[in-house]
Amino acid sequence: xxxxxxxxxxxxxxxxxxxxxxxxxxxxxxxxxxxxxxxxxxxxxxxxxxxxxxxxxxxxxxxxxxxxxxxxxxxxxxxxxxxxxxxxxxxxxxxxxxxxxxxxxxxxxxxxxxxxxxxxxxxxxxxxxxxxxxxxxxxxxxxxxxxxxxxxxxxxxxxxxxxxxxxxxxxxxxxxxxxxxxxxxxxxxxxxxxxxxxxxxxxxxxxxxxxxxxxxxxxxxxxxxxxxxxxxxxxxxxxxxxxxxxxxxxxxxxxxxxxxxxxxxxxxxxxxxxxxxxxxxxxxxxxxxxxxxx
Amino acid sequence: xxxxxxxxxxxxxxxxxxxxxxxxxxxxxxxxxxxxxxxxxxxxxxxxxxxxxxxxxxxxxxxxxxxxxxxxxxxxxxxxxxxxxxxxxxxxxxxxxxxxxxxxxxxxxxxxxxxxxxxxxxxxxxxxxxxxxxxxxxxxxxxxxxxxxxxxxxxxxxxxxxxxxxxxxxxxxxxxxxxxxxxxxxxxxxxxxxxxxxxxxxxxxxxxxxxxxxxxxxxxxxxxxxxxxxxxxxxxxxxxxxxxxxxxxxxxxxxxxxxxxxxx
Numbered sequence: 001x002x003x004x005x006x007x008x009x010x011x012x013x014x015x016x017x018x019x020x021x022x023x024x025x026x027x028x029x030x031x032x033x034x035x036x037x038x039x040x041x042x043x044x045x046x047x048x049x050x051x052x053x054x055x056x057x058x059x060x061x062x063x064x065x066x067x068x069x070x071x072x073x074x075x076x077x078x079x080x081x082x083x084x085x086x087x088x089x090x091x092x093x094x095x096x097x098x099x100x101x102x103x104x105x106x107x108x109x110x111x112x113x114x115x116x117x118x119x120x121x122x123x124x125x126x127x128x129x130x131x132x133x134x135x136x137x138x139x140x141x142x143x144x145x146x147x148x149x150x151x152x153x154x155x156x157x158x159x160x161x162x163x164x165x166x167x168x169x170x171x172x173x174x175x176x177x178x179x180x181x182x183x184x185x186x187x188x189x190x191x192x193x194x195x196x197x198x199x200x201x202x203x204x205x206x207x208x209x210x211x212x213x214x215x216x217x218x219x220x221x222x223x224x225x226x227x228x229x230x231x232x233x234x235x236x237x238x239x240x241x242x243x244x245x246x247x248x249x250x251x252x253x254x255x256x257x258x259x260x261x262x263x264x265x266x267x268x269x270x271x272x273x274x275x276x277x278x279x280x281x282x283x284x285x286x287x288x289x290x291x292x293x294x
Numbered sequence: 295x296x297x298x299x300x301x302x303x304x305x306x307x308x309x310x311x312x313x314x315x316x317x318x319x320x321x322x323x324x325x326x327x328x329x330x331x332x333x334x335x336x337x338x339x340x341x342x343x344x345x346x347x348x349x350x351x352x353x354x355x356x357x358x359x360x361x362x363x364x365x366x367x368x369x370x371x372x373x374x375x376x377x378x379x380x381x382x383x384x385x386x387x388x389x390x391x392x393x394x395x396x397x398x399x400x401x402x403x404x405x406x407x408x409x410x411x412x413x414x415x416x417x418x419x420x421x422x423x424x425x426x427x428x429x430x431x432x433x434x435x436x437x438x439x440x441x442x443x444x445x446x447x448x449x450x451x452x453x454x455x456x457x458x459x460x461x462x463x464x465x466x467x468x469x470x471x472x473x474x475x476x477x478x479x480x481x482x483x484x485x486x487x488x489x490x491x492x493x494x495x496x497x498x499x500x501x502x503x504x505x506x507x508x509x510x511x512x513x514x515x516x517x518x519x520x521x522x523x524x525x526x527x528x529x530x531x532x533x534x535x536x537x538x539x540x541x542x543x544x545x546x547x548x549x550x551x552x553x554x555x556x557x558x
Contacts, residue, residue, distance in 0.1 A: 163398055170388045170399040177386035180345055181451065182374025182403040 007255040013141045015247020016148030020203040022227040022239035024196030030172040031192040037099045040221020041106035046201020047208040072201040076194035120212040144206040226274045232284030246270045295321040301356035311337045313511035324488045326498040329508035335491040343380040344370035377454035385440040389433030400450035417446035438469040458490040495532035
């Protein structure tokens with residue numbers, strides 16, 4: 001039983017990071033139909049910048065996080081301006097190719113600047129694990145989970161109630177109509193990329209605190225693909241549920257099935273579930289169905 | 295208020311859609327722009343509201359003025375802020391947003407946040423149906439309800455000039471009359487100037503003060519509505535009436551068409 005709960009907690013923590021990264025993914029897809037293959041690199045850059053500030057310049061952790069997020073807003077805006085704006089009116093596939101190029105570029109730069117060794121954050125969270133009855137959980141895990149959930153709630157409220165959030169959803173629905181109402185679609189897309197970069201960076205910092213950072217962390221960008229497809233590419237709640245589901249699946253499959261099959265199930269399990277879900281619900285769990293009035 | 299002078303618009307650098315289009319919309323009036331399919335009515339509206347660019351259209355000649363200021367070539371958002379709001383053909387409500395969220399999105403360009411709540415209620419006064427449906431997903435509304443929402447959403451921006459593109463499209467005759475009654479009421483209550491594009495000439499002329507008739511990218515006829523209604527050609531081609539005010543028989547129409555084709 002303990003083993004099971006341990007796995008569940010691990011799964012939830014990893015899942016919350018997936019959910020954050022997936023959120024960025026979904027936002028970009030919703031607002032511009034683009035699948036952003038550079039999402040994992042945003043995570044990488046965010047993590048390294050926070051690390052550098054903490055290690056090299058001795059900035060206090062929370063201040064470093066805040067500065068990193070500020071930087072990521074700029075990064076998102078810059079990417080929108082330099083990479084995406086020139087593609088307005090071009091086919092979506094060209095834009096997707098551009099994001100692949102962007103991901104390679106960013107990963108290359110990260111390796112040039114920070115090298116490929118795994119680095120760890122200095123102990124920011126206390127090392128003493130927290131006991132919850134029989135269960136022993138490291139405090140990093142709990143902090144990560146709490147922070148991720150907080151962010152997800154904040155973003156959900158933002159999209160539901162703030163006028164900017166409503167307008168972002170409106171532009172995602174019908175760009176032309178949004179344009180006719182004086183909504184600046186360019187600005188909306190820029191905000192989207194900034195948010196995507198920010199949530200990815202938070203994910204990166206959390207993961208960095210748990211496992212340490214090295215450039216392979218960027219592959220989480222691809223791991224998140226089953227998450228968003230499972231949840232429905234254009235659904236924000238879907239990204240969140242999908243993130244936790246995949247996180248749990250990975251942890252449980254890794255804990256119970258890997259010893260039996262000699263490893264590897266952990267990586268495959270999410271995709272197996274993905275295929276089954278898509279057979280039953282082609283839009284994903286929460287994907288928006290195309291509304292057709294009869 | 296709004297002046298189009300000799301406007302020429304080309305799509306994709308090749309297709310000349312507007313060929314010297316001139317039109318005047320006086321303040322506080324309802325102006326109807328009529329014409330058959332492909333005459334360039336929608337293009338005219340898009341030229342005014344700045345939506346041409348996103349469809350690869352561009353001005354090659356002429357200009358558009360709003361209160362004496364040139365607006366041709368401006369961005370759509372700037373034009374909306376100046377007080378021109380287009381209700382696009384086919385309603386185009388935000389399907390996955392609720393009715394109320396659609397209205398809030400319509401007020402995006404407004405700076406006076408506190409009044410927005412009041413205006414939402416104002417829209418519900420005009421369209422009581424929408425109040426009942428306010429937390430419904432807009433995509434599941436009926437066509438008429440969506441059209442009401444589209445017009446309500448336009449009201450939220452408090453435009454000085456409202457461009458309506460075929461508000462009657464796909465609606466039952468009774469509903470069409472209802473919608474046009476409300477359009478007229480908006481014009482009278484709020485003094486909103488209205489330029490309405492229609493295929494349904496009857497209903498459009500019933501609320502308009504002035505009418506323009508378009509063919510092949512230019513205006514071929516214009517005048518006060520009373521005069522237009524008495525015009526022989528308008529009666530024949532747009533109101534579907536024969537000489538004596540009787541409906542034409544289908545046989546005559548067929549006969550006429552045959553002759554026209556042979557001529558060309």
